[in-house]
Amino acid sequence: MTEQQNAALAPVRHALVQRSEELQKRLGRVENELSGPHSKGFAEQATEREQDEALSGQEQVFERELAQIRAAIARIDDGTYGQCMRCGEDIAPKRLEVQPEAPICMACAG
Template identity: 40%
Template sequence: MADVFDPQGTLERLRRDYRQRAEAIRDDLARPHDADATERAGERQNDEVLQALLAEAEAGLRQVERARQRLAEGRYGLCRRCGQPIEPARLAALPVAELCLHCAGLER
């Protein structure tokens, strides 16, 4: 028997993953920097990469929260543009999807 897509469980796992990722990055960013000037330059570059990764994790967390809100309101799985159901395969691949494939293609 095929697995049934569980949006609530899937979104909760994504939420937990994004939170853990963001927390680990914040911890890494909070670490003290080396006193050596050469090392500090490399650490600043690393911090820029970490800041970008943190921004991605926080954006993902916001998407998950919006999807959880839609689920609570009974609107999860409905395209926010046309109102039609989002394809189940799309939701399984991208649980935070707000648009059906057709409307997503129109926004590109």
């Protein structure tokens, strides 16, 4: 990757790192909630189980997004960011603007 490309991607990388840190904090809060004690009453336990299911869903979403962001940062670092992981063509700048962690182009996504 050229110095110019590196400089152009620095803000994208920075934004991805910030998003990664934010997700890690959220994930930590979710994990703390899930590992917390449960009430002794049956009704309260039922409500807490429902909340745990919702939190588990959030946890999975955060982990998936975090993995995508880490992969995008790795692609920036190795010089393959912006290339479709399936067909090798360039990913449209508008797509990367909206979803900077996108690993594939719209043709392959569709």
